[in-house]
Amino acid sequence: MLSLSERDFQRLVNFVKTNYGINLEHKQQLIAGRLSNVITSMGYNTFSEYIDHILSRKSPEDIEIMLNKLTTNYTYFMREEAHFDYFRTTVLPWLEQTKKNRVLSIWSAGCSSGQEPYTLSMILKDYFGSKTGMWDTRVLATDISQNVLDTAAAAEYEEESLRNLPAGWKGKYFRKSSKPGFYTVADCIKSNVIFRRFNLMEPIRFKLQFDVIFCRNVMIYFDQPTKEALVKRFYDSTVPGGYLFIGHSESLPKSNIDYKYVIPAAYRK
Structure with missing residues (x-):
């Protein structure tokens, strides 16, 4: 060494x-x-x-x-499952009632190799069902690393990373890959995720404010001032009533942030 x-x-x-x-x-x-x-x-x-x-x-x-x-890019489908349950049972009903234009704005910030945004896309497909075509449910997924974005766009995963999916989802939303022991995300889920390279230290200047931001297990690498500045940028980029989800191993200070705590590691504007 x-x-x-x-x-x-x-x-x-x-x-x-x-x-x-x-x-x-x-x-x-x-x-x-x-x-x-x-x-x-x-x-x-x-x-x-x-x-x-x-x-x-x-x-x-x-x-x-x-x-x-x-940095460590470690993730799997349905990681920190309580967030996805809350997204399905609380956040999506609120969005369905309030989004009159039927356009959702959901951001997976620090998406790594894609399991998080694809999980969100599957939940959206499952929730809206036959009404999916009436909604714009595309998920924006960003990461600083083009390498992991390329892996995410390929959408091919070891069977082990699918172990926490609800019953029936593997057959419904995945196809067996030509590579033994691997599965590929179905086109209906894959096409619903937009991958972009983005450095979270940059100003957030996307076209729409976000209804929901997932930024989980990313800020563990940041010091407190950097974290607070990023959360402020997230807040300014969130619609009133919108949500921010962070990792369960992370925390936000009760002072110096404008988001309101709702459940562990989840906040609302």
């Missing part, structure tokens, strides 16, 4: 935090462990040479590889 000096560690920490919001201040050993092989495979002999290359920003692809190595 290559040696990571305090100076180089701080240079990398400041770059990643400033540009991507990810706080690595106490992760010196993790950085050294996860990046050493990447650095040597690129032909660099030291962290200093590699960090000079990263800070030059001449290779967005190499920055993405670094970010993927330093």
